[in-house]
Amino acid sequence: MVGLMIKTSVEAIIFDWAGTTVDFGSRAPMGAFVKLFQSEGVEMTISQARIPMGINKWDHINALLNLPEIKSQWIRIHGRPHISADVDRLLEVFVPMNKVSIRECGQLIPGISELTKTLRERHIKIGSTTGYTKELLDILVPIAKEQGYEADVLSYSGDTPLGRPSAxxxxxxxxxxGLDNPLSFIKVDDTLPGIEEGKAFGCWTVGVAVSGNVLGLSLEELNALPREESEYLKDSARGKMKEMQPDYVIDSVADLLPLVDKINRRLDLGEKPISL
Structure with a gap:
């Protein structure tokens, strides 16, 4: 007797936070990192601060301290390379700074509240992973909920032994x-570690190019640019996101819903994500 084929469809979407669902341009962590290093006498640009974006904050600080241009300043000031205790101390200083910036940059990215309403109507679950710690999420989650966005489940920095890019x-x-088929999941993120996290899990990955870390401008800053410059920056961001090789690239979460339908059609045909 021929066995019945069990149809697979999208059952859950796991979103990142800053740059994906809140904080257009992913500005909250960046400002805090720059202020943190300035407090140590180390000059850092926003672009440098963005380089390790997507991993947990301890690893992010450690990675910044290993950048040659930052490392040389640190050694000049402290007379030695940094050690783990320095990262621990800097993280303690960083968290209160980031709390302030989260409150300042906690606005939802346009389209996310409408998207989540539709997903719930379709009985698609919503989860989140993030490089933020629980302490920082405890501030961000109520701010997002008040505006109309809430995830069903959360996982955060320190919640598992390994963070991104592990799964x-x-x-x-x-x-x-209570779901166990990675093919029924979509991971939506604006950073390489977040995309790699989804690939490691074996699910569909969607990279967010314009609203997140890659472009790095607030919506107000982006809208204030001349149209030609704005389109150039958007195209450049899309190209950089494509280099991370997600299954799909979108400008923001407002563009996600058609991809859910497209992925369902591909699942019907027995197709799989790039990572598989």
């Missing part, structure tokens, strides 16, 4: 949701 936070979300 451990994705597995934690799947466990909490």
């Amino acid at each position: 451990q936070m994705m597995h934690k979300c799947a466990l909490q949701l």
